[in-house]
Amino acid sequence: MELESDTYDVVVIGTGLAESLAAASLANSGKTVLHLDPNEYYGASQASLTLDELSSWATARSGSSASAEAGPSTPAPSIYISAQRRRYTHASTSALSPALQASRRQYALSLYPALLPSRGPLISTLITSGVSNYVGFRILDSISVWRGEGQEVKRVPGSKEEVFKDKSIGLVDKRRLMKFLMFVAGEFEGEELLKGKEALALPEFLAQSFSIPPGLCQEITYAIAHCSSPNEATLPALQRTRRYLKSIGRYGPSAFLVGQYGGAGEVAQGFCRACAVKGGTYVLGSQADIESLDISSEKDIETPITMKLACHPRPISAKHLITTPDHLPPHLLPNPTGPGPERTTAHCIAVLSSFPVLLRRKADAEETEEREEDDTAVVLFPPEGERGLVRGLLMGEGTGSCPAGQFILYLSSTVTDADAVDPKTVLRPYLERLSQEPLFEAYYLSHDTQSPPTAPSSSESPQYAAGRVVVVESYSQGESITEGLDWEAEQGEKAFWAVMGDKDKLEAGVKGWWEKDGEVEEGEGEEEVELQGL
Amino acid sequence: MTPADALGALLGDDERASGSELDIFSVHNFEPGSVYRTKARMHGVKRTRVTPQAAEAKRLKDQAKIEAYVALQTEVMQRKQAKEYTPEALKRTSDLLDLNPEYYTVWNYRRHILLRGLFPSCAPAEIVNLLAADLRLTTAYLQIHPKVYWIWNHRMWCLENVPLGPGPDASDEPGSSAAATTGKEGREGWRNEFWKTELRMLEAMLDADPRNFHAWGYRRYVVRSLPASFTPKRTPQDELRYTQKKIEANFSNFSAWHLRTKLLGGLWEEMDPGEVKAAKDAEFELVTQALWTDPNDQSGWLYHRWLIGAAPPEDVLRREVKNIRELHETEPDSNWCMNALAHHCTLLSTMAASDEGEKLRLEARGLYERLEVVDADRKERYRDMAQRTLS
Numbered sequence: 001m002e003l004e005s006d007t008y009d010v011v012v013i014g015t016g017l018a019e020s021l022a023a024a025s026l027a028n029s030g031k032t033v034l035h036l037d038p039n040e041y042y043g044a045s046q047a048s049l050t051l052d053e054l055s056s057w058a059t060a061r062s063g064s065s066a067s068a069e070a071g072p073s074t075p076a077p078s079i080y081i082s083a084q085r086r087r088y089t090h091a092s093t094s095a096l097s098p099a100l101q102a103s104r105r106q107y108a109l110s111l112y113p114a115l116l117p118s119r120g121p122l123i124s125t126l127i128t129s130g131v132s133n134y135v136g137f138r139i140l141d142s143i144s145v146w147r148g149e150g151q152e153v154k155r156v157p158g159s160k161e162e163v164f165k166d167k168s169i170g171l172v173d174k175r176r177l178m179k180f181l182m183f184v185a186g187e188f189e190g191e192e193l194l195k196g197k198e199a200l201a202l203p204e205f206l207a208q209s210f211s212i213p214p215g216l217c218q219e220i221t222y223a224i225a226h227c228s229s230p231n232e233a234t235l236p237a238l239q240r241t242r243r244y245l246k247s248i249g250r251y252g253p254s255a256f257l258v259g260q261y262g263g264a265g266e267v268a269q270g271f272c273r274a275c276a277v278k279g280g281t282y283v284l285g286s287q288a289d290i291e292s293l294d295i296s297s298e299k300d301i302e303t304p305i306t307m308k309l310a311c312h313p314r315p316i317s318a319k320h321l322i323t324t325p326d327h328l329p330p331h332l333l334p335n336p337t338g339p340g341p342e343r344t345t346a347h348c349i350a351v352l353s354s355f356p357v358l359l360r361r362k363a364d365a366e367e368t369e370e371r372e373e374d375d376t377a378v379v380l381f382p383p384e385g386e387r388g389l390v391r392g393l394l395m396g397e398g399t400g401s402c403p404a405g406q407f408i409l410y411l412s413s414t415v416t417d418a419d420a421v422d423p424k425t426v427l428r429p430y431l432e433r434l435s436q437e438p439l440f441e442a443y444y445l446s447h448d449t450q451s452p453p454t455a456p457s458s459s460e461s462p463q464y465a466a467g468r469v470v471v472v473e474s475y476s477q478g479e480s481i482t483e484g485l486d487w488e489a490e491q492g493e494k495a496f497w498a499v500m501g502d503k504d505k506l507e508a509g510v511k512g513w514w515e516k517d518g519e520v521e522e523g524e525g526e527e528e529v530e531l532q533g534l
Numbered sequence: 535m536t537p538a539d540a541l542g543a544l545l546g547d548d549e550r551a552s553g554s555e556l557d558i559f560s561v562h563n564f565e566p567g568s569v570y571r572t573k574a575r576m577h578g579v580k581r582t583r584v585t586p587q588a589a590e591a592k593r594l595k596d597q598a599k600i601e602a603y604v605a606l607q608t609e610v611m612q613r614k615q616a617k618e619y620t621p622e623a624l625k626r627t628s629d630l631l632d633l634n635p636e637y638y639t640v641w642n643y644r645r646h647i648l649l650r651g652l653f654p655s656c657a658p659a660e661i662v663n664l665l666a667a668d669l670r671l672t673t674a675y676l677q678i679h680p681k682v683y684w685i686w687n688h689r690m691w692c693l694e695n696v697p698l699g700p701g702p703d704a705s706d707e708p709g710s711s712a713a714a715t716t717g718k719e720g721r722e723g724w725r726n727e728f729w730k731t732e733l734r735m736l737e738a739m740l741d742a743d744p745r746n747f748h749a750w751g752y753r754r755y756v757v758r759s760l761p762a763s764f765t766p767k768r769t770p771q772d773e774l775r776y777t778q779k780k781i782e783a784n785f786s787n788f789s790a791w792h793l794r795t796k797l798l799g800g801l802w803e804e805m806d807p808g809e810v811k812a813a814k815d816a817e818f819e820l821v822t823q824a825l826w827t828d829p830n831d832q833s834g835w836l837y838h839r840w841l842i843g844a845a846p847p848e849d850v851l852r853r854e855v856k857n858i859r860e861l862h863e864t865e866p867d868s869n870w871c872m873n874a875l876a877h878h879c880t881l882l883s884t885m886a887a888s889d890e891g892e893k894l895r896l897e898a899r900g901l902y903e904r905l906e907v908v909d910a911d912r913k914e915r916y917r918d919m920a921q922r923t924l925s
Contacts, residue, residue, distance in 0.1 A: 164827045165782050171826040175864050178827055 001287055001311045008034040008281075008316065010499055011305060013290070013323035016044035017112075017264050017485070018472040020271035021125065021492030022322050025513050026499055027278035028129070034281045034316065035272065036288040036309070038080050042269040044324070045087075045474065046112035046488070048262025051096060051104035054349070054442055057111075058091035060084070061444070078289065083326035090423050091444035100351075100440060106403045109349050109442075110262035113393045113410035114484045115140060115378070118247035118255055122489035126267070128513045134270035136260040138398055139252035141374035143223045144359065146381040146433070147215075153358045153379060156223035158255065159248050173216055180210045180220065184238050185245045198235035202227060205234040222380040228389050228414060228478025230382075244482070256482065258376045258393075260400040264485060287311035295321070295332055295469060304468050320499045322470045325449075334471050342447050343476050346423035348411040350431055351440040355407060358434060359394070375399065378481075381430055388414050390430050391481055409434060414478055421445070448476040467498040606630050607637075614643045619651020628671060635675045638684040644668075645691060658697040662724050665692045669728070673735060680739060681748050690755065693732065696725050722761045729764055732756045744780050750789035754796065770797045785824045791837040814850070817841055822857060829861060829868040838874065848885050855882055869909045876901040880923055895923040 009031040012023040020035075020042075027033045041047050049057060061084050077085070096104065116123060116137065126132040144153045157163040160181070163174055188194050193209045202221050206212040212220065221227045225241040247255035259266055276282055289310040296304040303317035325333055355373050375398035381390040390413040395401045401408045411427045423443040431438060472495060475487040493514060584592075610630050613623045627644040630637065648668070653661055672689050679685060698721045733756060739749045757768050774797050780790040798817065802810045818841060824834035842854065858875045865871055876898040883894035902920035906913040 160827060161782060161784060164785055164823050171822065172860075172864065174823070174826050175829075175861075 003034070003281060003283075003309075003312045003316070005032070005281075006312075006314055006316060007303060008032045008318045010034070010320040010322060011036065011307065011316065011318040013037070013321070013327040014044045014472075015039075015042045015268055015272055015284075016324060016472070017046045017268040017271070017488040018491035018495065019044070019322055019324065020268040020275065021489060022470075022472075022495035022499075023280055024129065024131070024271040024275040024278070025125075025492070025496045027275045027280040028513070029496075029500065031499070032279065033275060034283070034318070035275060036283050036290070038078065038285065038288050038290075040285045041265075042272055042284070043111070043262075043265035044268070045326075046110070046264035046268050048108040048110050048265030048269075051100060051107045051109070051351075051440065054109050055093045055096065058093045058442060058444065061088045062091045079329050080326050087326065087447055089445045089447065090421075091442075092424065093442040094440055096440070103403055107351070107408070108260075108262040108265070108401045109408060110265055110401075110410070112264040112480075112484060113395075113412070114264055114480060115256035115393070115482050116259060116263070116485050117244060117482065118250040118257060120243065120247070120486040120489070121493065122267070122485045123257070125489055125493070125513055126270075129271075129274060131267070131270040131274050134273055135266050136400070137251075137257040138260065138376055140254040140256040140258050140378065141376050142359075143254075143378040144380070145219050145223050146379060148382075148384065151433075154219075156219045158224055158245075159253055161253065169216070173213065176210050176212050177216060177220070180206065180212065181224075181245065183210075184241050188238060188242075189235075194234070194238075199233050201231045202234050202237045203230055218382050222382055222389060223378075226479055226482045240479070240483075258395060258399055262401060263399075264488070267485075283309070283311050290327070293329065293332070299466070320468050320470070322472065322495045322499070324472050324474070328471070332469075342449055343478070344415050344421075345446045345448070345480075346411075346413050346415050346421065346426045347444050347446060348409070348423065348427040348431060349442040350409045350411070350435065350438040351402060352407040352409055352435045353437065353439050354405065354435075355396070356394070356409075356434040379434070381433075387426070388416075390427065392430070392434070393481065406439070409438075412481070415445070448474050467501060470495040470498045603633055606633070610640060610643070614639075619647045621652065623647055624652070631671075631675070635679050635685055636682050638687075641684050641688050645688070649695075653695075658699050658724075661695075661697055662699075665696055665728075668692050669731070676735075676739065680743060680746055683748070686748050686752055689732075689752075693725075693728055693759070696728050698722065699724050722763045725761055726764050729756065729760055733768075740780065744784060745787055745789060747789045750793055754793065770801055773797050781820075781824075786828070786831045786833055788833040788836065791821075791833050795837070795840050811847075814841060818850075818854065825858075825871075826861060829865045829871050832870055835870040835874055839877070842878065842881075846881075848882075851878060851882050851885070854878060867908060869905065872901045872905050872908070876905070876919065883923075899923045 010023070010026050010033050012019050012033060012035045015035060015037040023033050023035045037044060039047070041049065041053060060081065123132075126135070142155050143158065144155045146152075147154050154168065155162075155166075157166045157169070157177075160178065163169070163177055163181075166174075169177065183191070183193065194205075197205050197209065200208075202225060203214075203217040206217045206220055207214070221230060221232075221237075224244075225232075225237045226244070227237055244255040251257060272280075272282065287310050291308040291310060294306045296306070298304070303319050305318040305321045306315050307318075308315050359377055359379070360373060361371060374394075375396040377392075377394040379392035379394065381392070383389055390411060393410040395408045395410075397404045397406065409431065411430055413426060415421045415423075415426060423445050424441075427443065428441075431441070472491045475484045477483065480487075496514075606626070606629060610623075610626050613626065624644065624647045627640050627647065630640050631644070634640075648664060652664060656664070669689060669692050672685050672692075675682070675685050700723050736749060736753050736756065739746060740753070743749070757773060760768065774794065777790045777794045777797070780787055781794075785791075794817075798813070802813065805813065818838075821834050821837050821841065824831065825838065828834075838854075842851065846854075855875070855878045858871060858878065862868070862871050862875055879894040879898040879901075883891035883898070886894060899920050902916040902923070905916045906920075909916070
């Protein structure tokens, strides 16, 4: 196999969401792009996998350099695989029954289960770029909170209409909740109710300023503000909440969309398609293996990046490189002195044979019409004892994730005792609350480095400072389920501008996806339309 | 607003041309009607303003359009005066109505063309086709002008003129919908088809804009006009459930609450007092949820006032006074809340013993005095109401 050219404007390694968005936007702006991924699938760490692909994924990452099969003829794991084995640990999947084996391709399981806010960087870019035509979305049907006392699940109202209909909240509490929602939807910075309390933990603020009782405080903290812990500071939580409230009503009564076929992976693939349409070159799998990668330390060189690929007889040179840390040898990482503190998250992916009984709508005598059960749902388990918040995301056949009648349940929780923990021990009890007999279970831990956005100032490689090498960071805070996708979009946009250089350098006629001042055009007059739901 | 503005709106301006002067004598037959935008707008959208310079530039551009319109209007009026009832005349009326569907004289003329010119020589099936075509025309117009009275009017006229049939002596193809409706229904087969379409159209219109009172009024007309043979039946309970659905989707909807008052009023006449009391209590429950969720939305308050009525039972009135007093404590600035509380206190004072009555009137007076400050636009009214509490 041979590529068409020895030289490219940009080489992108990894087809994750941020990298794919960058690749597509650069191809759209006239750059020549070579996009590589050693995996046999698109999406990298955000991929949507079939059942057997997930099993292989887990197997590849649970091997260690001291595996029993290692021998003189076993090749050393690649830089990517070694990095992946540090990023994902304790991975296991249950065996596939013959029935599951037969239907394995009907599943689209996400390594990055997330909700897409109806207003934000990613949805705007999807619309401007036209990639929204390649991907389908459903509006999230409900957000619920687990109630320990009754061993039950309670839907949390997020809009005025839902508050009106909620029969379990008393009149006075309804008023308090509405007052809070009106407050947080507006310009609250500098308001009396907030003064001096910006750093207070959110539940404390709710109790003090709005007299909200403890149960409702929990519901607001986890299901409306989407905090990961009860200690999050009020101001950033309110700012995030306001963004979500402004998303309500754009496409439906929820602020969030759920992507089909696994969501993030499908969106990444959509951007890859857009890139290919604009002339981007794609190589997946072993052909994309990088035999050597060199970044010149000379300044002002035309093509500082040189790499030898399995798919091309001669070295490839490029002006720019965009990649994630997992593809770079340690000495080329932006922070060669070592990573910052880590956040470890336990994950579970389970296939359920039926809709969880606890999530069924309670029969209502005055039901106005026959309502179907939810196809998508978020369930939040507030902290219990030592265990922190556990988030659940349920997706049904309407999302294309699984065959009819089944559901995919994603569970995740930040864990603090990273070394001594087994993800199955952490999350299985929660799985059991919702389903007795899952058809399939997978568990793993993910480790993300909590480094602040790296200033490319390492004296070892001036290429970082010049925007020649851009390393895309993964999301490392707690609220990945609602913030992760927009984070990827922003990383992708950052990479685009780093390569393009000056914002004014966009040539006339080349349509960028982002306006020169970085603002994205919303629909006309949207700011004049009354805020739906409040 | 001037005829020029109305014409400008109809010619496709999204912005109102403020300050454009058009010689009104060139549109002397133009009947302005009310202001409607050519693009359907949702509630709450602000209008943009244009500068006088931009407006003038647009006016010059529109001059050709205006001249064409005036010529068409003149031609149609001449045909009307000549009592011309031909298919050609019908077409010219639709050309004119495309530009100005508010021109009710032209709608009248169109009906005359159909009634006097075309129907007499048509078989019933052909009449049905002509009416169906006019209904399709009005549907198209309603997408753009959902609130023009004359379009809704014309629909009603079309429905009222659907002939009975297809009859048992009509030649029906086996398997046709007409053949399926035999016996008693056979005579209303066409009509039932039309009413089905109306209900479907109303669903779509009220989904698109649940606060369009024209559509709600039309819905009431359709439901009460359904023939006895029409299926599926729409009972008052069905309609009540429909209003509840719309209220749950957005309770800031006066028309939905209003329809509820019409339906319940009718139903309660047939029920015994114990049942009526229970039903009313359920309604108080429902509207209370709305009042507490958003005390500043007027639809709930108006419904509440209807429920209270002129002569409520004392225990109900006491209960509601207590309820609203509590709400007032959490929302001291809500005008509607204060208005309601003052009104109910005054009403209750007529039923209570004299010293309690005095206290209630004092409370009402205090509320009116506060309202004079908070809602200064209406301060004379509040002063007047306060005055009445003294008598």
